Amino acid sequence: MFNHIPYPRQAILVTCQAEIDNMGKTIDKKNIITLSWHMPVSYDPPMYAIAVAKKRLSYEMIKRSEVFCVNFLPYKLKDKVLFCGRNSGSAKDKFRETGLTAVECEKIHCPRIKEAEAYLECQVSDMVEAGDHMIIIGEILKADEKRKGKRIFHLGGDSFTTTE
Numbered sequence: 311m312f313n314h315i316p317y318p319r320q321a322i323l324v325t326c327q328a329e330i331d332n333m334g335k336t337i338d339k340k341n342i343i344t345l346s347w348h349m350p351v352s353y354d355p356p357m358y359a360i361a362v363a364k365k366r367l368s369y370e371m372i373k374r375s376e377v378f379c380v381n382f383l384p385y386k387l388k389d390k391v392l393f394c395g396r397n398s399g400s401a402k403d404k405f406r407e408t409g410l411t412a413v414e415c416e417k418i419h420c421p422r423i424k425e426a427e428a429y430l431e432c433q434v435s436d437m438v439e440a441g442d443h444m445i446i447i448g449e450i451l452k453a454d455e456k457r458k459g460k461r462i463f464h465l466g467g468d469s470f471t472t473t474e
């Protein structure tokens with residue numbers, strides 16, 4: 311496997327909201343997914359790309375709502391980031407279980423995470439199939455940096471590090 315080679319990579323939380331089927335009932339769900347595979351892709355217009363496996367609930371939700379928010383968390387919250395990357399929203403309410411606070415985004419109908427250092431509100435502009443993942447490209451409608459603290463970098467597996 312190649313996949314330890316491009317690490318460490320910043321681990322982020324992407325938030326989304328959509329109507330999903332839950333045991334035969336339609337519910338309006340807010341969800342969180344941890345991602346290490348993501349990058350900025352355009353200045354004008356500003357765009358950000360995330361790689362989400364096709365089998366993830368979050369992929370289905372973003373496909374449906376066509377919006378997502380990229381949240382950059384502080385290093386002290388790395389255990390919550392790991393939790394969101396090891397548990398699916400199909401079985402858990404990750405906002406409730408992590409205690410992270412959902413705040414409505416300004417430009418899109420989607421939650422963001424109050425505890426984030428910075429966030430990007432994105433409207434999906436394209437989706438490109440790449441093997442077992444989809445590269446979801448979003449136009450950034452709002453970018454905000456609240457703090458400039460230390461971020462979380464994924465080393466692989468359950469390990470993280472941060473900057474000096």
Ligand SMILES: Cc1cc2nc3c(=O)[nH]c(=O)nc-3n(C[C@H](O)[C@H](O)[C@H](O)COP(=O)(O)O)c2cc1C
Nearest residue numbers: 344345346347361362363366367368395397398399
């Ligand atoms: C540190 C870390 C990084 C991850 N990076 C990605 C990623 O870039 N793309 C992806 O599809 N899944 C990634 N995952 C896995 C998803 O976060 C995980 O499958 C999650 O439970 C999916 O949630 P959902 O089913 O609620 O969408 C990562 C997991 C961890 C712990």
